[in-house]
Amino acid sequence: MKKIEVIQNILEANETIARRNQQLLDKHKVFALNIMSAPGAGKTSLILQTLTRLKGRLNVAVIEGDVASTVDAEKVQSEAKAVVQINTRNMPESCSLMAAMIELALKDMPLDNIDLLLIENVGNLICPSEFTLGEHKRVVISSLPEGDDKPIKYPLIFSDADAVIINKMDLLPYVDFDIATFRHSVEGLNPKAEIFELSCKTDEGTERWHSWILAQVENNVTKQ
Amino acid sequence: MLHQMHEFGITENIINIALAKANEAQASKVIQINLVIGEMAGFVPDCIQFYFDSLSKDTITQGAILHFELVPTQLRCRHCSTLFQPQDTLWSCPKCRSQSIELSKGRELYIESMEVE
Numbered sequence A: 001m002k003k004i005e006v007i008q009n010i011l012e013a014n015e016t017i018a019r020r021n022q023q024l025l026d027k028h029k030v031f032a033l034n035i036m037s038a039p040g041a042g043k044t045s046l047i048l049q050t051l052t053r054l055k056g057r058l059n060v061a062v063i064e065g066d067v068a069s070t071v072d073a074e075k076v077q078s079e080a081k082a083v084v085q086i087n088t089r090n091m092p093e094s095c096s097l098m099a100a101m102i103e104l105a106l107k108d109m110p111l112d113n114i115d116l117l118l119i120e121n122v123g124n125l126i127c128p129s130e131f132t133l134g135e136h137k138r139v140v141i142s143s144l145p146e147g148d149d150k151p152i153k154y155p156l157i158f159s160d161a162d163a164v165i166i167n168k169m170d171l172l173p174y175v176d177f178d179i180a181t182f183r184h185s186v187e188g189l190n191p192k193a194e195i196f197e198l199s200c201k202t203d204e205g206t207e208r209w210h211s212w213i214l215a216q217v218e219n220n221v222t223k224q
Numbered sequence B: 001m002l003h004q005m006h007e008f009g010i011t012e013n014i015i016n017i018a019l020a021k022a023n024e025a026q027a028s029k030v031i032q033i034n035l036v037i038g039e040m041a042g043f044v045p046d047c048i049q050f051y052f053d054s055l056s057k058d059t060i061t062q063g064a065i066l067h068f069e070l071v072p073t074q075l076r077c078r079h080c081s082t083l084f085q086p087q088d089t090l091w092s093c094p095k096c097r098s099q100s101i102e103l104s105k106g107r108e109l110y111i112e113s114m115e116v117e
Helices: A012-027 A043-054 A071-076 A099-106 A155-159 A169-174 A179-189 A206-223 B007-024 B045-055
Strands: A002-009 A031-037 A060-066 A082-087 A116-120 A137-143 A163-167 A194-197 B030-038 B065-071 B074-077 B101-105 B109-116
Touching: A002 A012, A002 B007, A012 A031, A012 A099, A012 B007, A031 A043, A031 A206, A043 A060, A043 A071, A043 A116, A043 A163, A043 A206, A060 A071, A060 A099, A071 A082, A082 A099, A155 A179, A155 B101, A163 A179, A179 A194, A179 B101, A194 A206, B007 B030, B007 B045, B007 B109, B030 B045, B045 B065
Parallel strands: A031 A116, A031 A137, A060 A082, A060 A116, A137 A163, A163 A194, B030 B065
Antiparallel strands: A002 B109, B030 B109, B074 B101
């Protein structure tokens, strides 16, 4: 019997594909966001809201990740330049999108006609934090009914986020969610994250979010 | 199709890496695979073991022992650089009480070594 030194990152296979995805996106000047949250926090609402408000300014494509169904893809179909639905039920894994799934989806996209790609991950605050997809920035949504303790309970996903969105701000009078506590926890874990307070239902606070996206897309085009 | 957790793909990767390294070493059997997993990494050893038992069948990794070395979470205070282990879910520095904290250890996921023959 002999011992062999290995020291090899087990996630490397995913990371290699993710890098390839990003190179492909960069080649076509597409800026990609990986949007993550618990189920029901408002990923699809945020995407719909963003699509509607940025119409005429950016060409936006969407990749929808769900365990099953095409309901989200149907909702965004009329507003997006292109939509690809990934049902993870038919994939080796159900709990998160992975870089290889995005690689397949990108084959069906008219990348030259797209400025912004919104990737809606599977609703889950644990598994998606381990898998990069090739995105340029990571967005995490928390909504008021979930409570202000989510960054403490799921620190990894908040530690890696570039933007954190507090959604359903219109419910603030009805729920016990302390905005200062939530902000303090996120800033502690991740001082670089931009925090947005908004409501996809009432549009309150969404302008700053749209400005952030427009600045990111512009920055991405000029960097190349 | 069954709903698989993300440990499924991870286990496939472990087996692929082990087979490649065993092949390089011209080994005919993998006896043990030593894995290092951070406590904060979202990977469950029992779940990896479960998938390993079926995915390793008919390969030279079949029957290999998976040895998991769990790396405890270690945090670093961004203010005073104190290294500490979290005592509860609220991460705050035991020295200066700051809650500006980064993870210094606990996200590892790699194969450290293997025993083959």
